Amino acid sequence: MSSFVDGNALGGVLSEVFAVDLTGARGRCADCGHVAPIGETRVYDRAAGSVARCSGCDAVLVRVVVAPGRIFLDMHGLSFLEIPLENSL
Amino acid sequence: MGRLTWQVATVAAITEETPSASTLVLDVAGWSSHLAGQHVDVRLTAPDGYSAQRSYSIASAPTAGSVEITVQRVPDGEVSGYLAGIARPGDQIEIRGPIGGYFVWPPPHGDGGAPVLLVAGGSGIVPLMAMVRARADRTPFRLIYSVRGPGDAIYAPELSRRVRDDRGLDVAYAYTRAAPDGWHGTIGRLDAGRLAADGWPADFRPNVYVCGPTGFVEKVADLLVAAGHEADRIRTERFGPTGGKA
Numbered sequence: 001m002s003s004f005v006d007g008n009a010l011g012g013v014l015s016e017v018f019a020v021d022l023t024g025a026r027g028r029c030a031d032c033g034h035v036a037p038i039g040e041t042r043v044y045d046r047a048a049g050s051v052a053r054c055s056g057c058d059a060v061l062v063r064v065v066v067a068p069g070r071i072f073l074d075m076h077g078l079s080f081l082e083i084p085l086e087n088s089l
Numbered sequence: 090m091g092r093l094t095w096q097v098a099t100v101a102a103i104t105e106e107t108p109s110a111s112t113l114v115l116d117v118a119g120w121s122s123h124l125a126g127q128h129v130d131v132r133l134t135a136p137d138g139y140s141a142q143r144s145y146s147i148a149s150a151p152t153a154g155s156v157e158i159t160v161q162r163v164p165d166g167e168v169s170g171y172l173a174g175i176a177r178p179g180d181q182i183e184i185r186g187p188i189g190g191y192f193v194w195p196p197p198h199g200d201g202g203a204p205v206l207l208v209a210g211g212s213g214i215v216p217l218m219a220m221v222r223a224r225a226d227r228t229p230f231r232l233i234y235s236v237r238g239p240g241d242a243i244y245a246p247e248l249s250r251r252v253r254d255d256r257g258l259d260v261a262y263a264y265t266r267a268a269p270d271g272w273h274g275t276i277g278r279l280d281a282g283r284l285a286a287d288g289w290p291a292d293f294r295p296n297v298y299v300c301g302p303t304g305f306v307e308k309v310a311d312l313l314v315a316a317g318h319e320a321d322r323i324r325t326e327r328f329g330p331t332g333g334k335a
Contacts, residue, residue, distance in 0.1 A: 004303065006327045009144055011188035012130040015093040021190035024197055039191035040325065084190070084197060 007041035007052055013064055017071055020083055030079040031059035038062075038081075095132060095183045096120075100176055101155065106243045110212060111173040112148060112159045115184065122151045125223035126193035126216045126298065126326075129158065129186030133168055143168040146216035146300075146326075147187060150223040156187075159243060161212035192326045194220040196296055203296050204229040206288045208279070208309050210301020211236060216326060217300055218244050221251065221258065229257045231295075233287045235279050235305065238267035261287035279305075281312050291317030296324075303327040 011023045023039035034056030041052040041061055049065035054077070061077035075081075098115040105111050127147055134140040149157035160173040176182075195201025205228060207217040214234055224230055236242045239262075248260050263279045264272065289295040297318060299309050306327040314320055 004327075006325065008128065008189050008192055008326050011128070012093070012144065012185050015185070015188055017092070019091050021188075023189045024191035037191050039189070 003046065004042040004044050004053075007038040007043055009043050009045060010038065010041075010050060010052060010062070010064065013050070013066060013071065017073070020085060022081070022083065025081050025083040027061060027078040027081045029054040029056060029059055029061060030077050032057035033079075093185050093188070095185050097181050098156075098184045100178050100180045100182070102178055103176065106159060107241055109173070109241075110159055110161045110243050112157055113172060113176065114149075114155055114157050115182075116155045117184065118154075120154050120156055122153050123147055123156065123187035124151060124190070124193040125219040127187040127189045127219075128216065129156065129184045129188060131158070131168060131172070132183040132185070133171060134183070141167050144188075145172075146219070148215050148218050148222075150219060156184075159212070159215045159218075161243075192216065192298065192300070192324050194223070194296065194298060196324075200296065202226070202228055204289050204293050205231070206295045206297045207232040208284070208288075208297070208299045208301075209234045210279075210305035210309075211241065212243065213299075213301030213305070213326070213328070214243050215300075217298060220298065221248075224255070224258070227257050229289075231259045231261070231288060233261050233263060233279065233284065235263040235265060235301070237265050239264070239269040259287075279309060279312075281316060284309070284312055285316060288313075291319075294319070294322065296322055298324050298326075300326040301328070 008023050014022045025038050026035055028035045034054055040055055044051045052062040054061055059077055063074040065072040098117045100113055101116045102114040103111055128144050130144050132140055132142045145158040147156055148159045160169050162169045162173040209217050251258055252260050264276050265278055268276050299306050306325050310323055310325055313323055
């Protein structure tokens with residue numbers, strides 16, 4: 001079994017870029033239409049970057065690569081994100 | 090909350106919870122508090138510039154100026170081995186947080202007064218303990234805590250005290266390999282019967298938080314859905330098969 005954690009693990013790196021928490025945001029898989037919080041995705045992070053996959057169909061939703069001085073973010077697997085604005089301190 | 094950056098934290102105190110888990114109190118200038126269930130990222134940097142980073146759940150109730158994490162040492166864990174073995178008061182590390190707005194209690198969109206079911210596997214107890222500690226009202230809480238044996242239970246004395254002193258908190262242990270002397274229950278993995286006996290009926294519509302190794306969390310979540318709990322009310326946090334988080 002390939003090991004994965006969950007989307008909560010992406011919270012740290014995303015928080016360096018975004019001013020709101022995205023782990024509680026609900027995203028729709030562009031492939032199968034499954035809607036779930038980013039915190040519920042399956043994150044594979046033992047490689048050079050992190051890949052978040054749909055818990056419904058396993059399609060790639062988000063890819064994040066941290067490089068010196070910049071972050072690459074590919075979110076083409078999400079067809080929308082619903083971002084709550086009141087869930088932070 | 091705004092964007093987060095790395096901050097210096099100073100180890101103020103270390104407490105051994107079990108032979109392989111320690112709690113570190115970290116003083117962080119400007120720490121403005123957190124929500125129960127959130128985590129921090131910890132970064133260690135060696136003199137040669139090599140750095141390693143892991144995520145650890147916050148164990149303490151929300152408070153300003155400091156934060157506690159409980160670290161379970163994992164085999165060959167280059168970060169956990171330092172934090173739960175070598176670190177001493179006065180040491181400085183870098184942290185980034187608090188992180189996460191999903192696996193938090195009270196839930197971000199209301200209904201904080203609904204009964205709460207917490208299900209912990211091993212060191213998955215840590216963010217759930219923050220919720221137990223944050224519970225100042227009388228929201229009914231039930232905690233089901235699965236451990237290999239009694240010596241692996243983190244926070245056991247405090248949980249006993251809270252069951253005695255805090256109204257509306259129940260704690261049930263599930264022992265998967267060895268039980269304490271005098272234990273009359275079964276030994277083995279959590280099953281539907283234990284979840285039904287020690288949890289809340291689905292029609293109470295509890296807010297459910299499940300944290301532990303991936304396999305444990307997936308199985309418990311499936312059992313709860315099969316028992317009629319709404320998937321939207323079950324929040325999960327999984328930390329991989331080895332016990333160390335990310």
